[in-house]
Amino acid sequence: MTDLKIPTAGDAVSELQLVEWIAENGAHINEGDVLYSIESDKSVLDVESPASGKLVILERAGEIFPIGHLVGRIESRWPHSVAGMHRDTLPAVVQGAICNLFAWVEVA
Structure with missing residues (x-):
């Protein structure tokens, strides 16, 4: 906020x-x-x-x-605890979701 x-x-x-x-x-x-x-x-x-x-x-x-x-x-x-994080510090499930999103955008 x-x-x-x-x-x-x-x-x-x-x-x-x-x-x-x-x-x-x-x-x-x-x-x-x-x-x-x-x-x-x-x-x-x-x-x-x-x-x-x-x-x-x-x-x-x-x-x-x-x-x-x-x-x-x-x-x-996003809460500040997530919004301010570097990509490498995000939980693996979030990193995977982001990678999947970008892969889907590139295909579309």
Whole structure:
């Protein structure tokens, strides 16, 4: 799971407005997709997803939040214990399933 927090926007800024959610709650998100827009007194910035997975929105647009406030999460398909593993550390049954999948894709 990856937390989505209000990012820093400069040394003098202590809070930002979450202007709008561009992605919808529950949508599948890819790393780099634009999720939401934030606004300071000087500009509006789009915030991209740091990870792929399902978007869970925790806060409404239109509100002002302090820097670092949790506004949403990206839930990955795999638990971190599996998603972060190197291929050689995966259980043999998982490695076999992955090899079979790639063999099937090459044939198709």
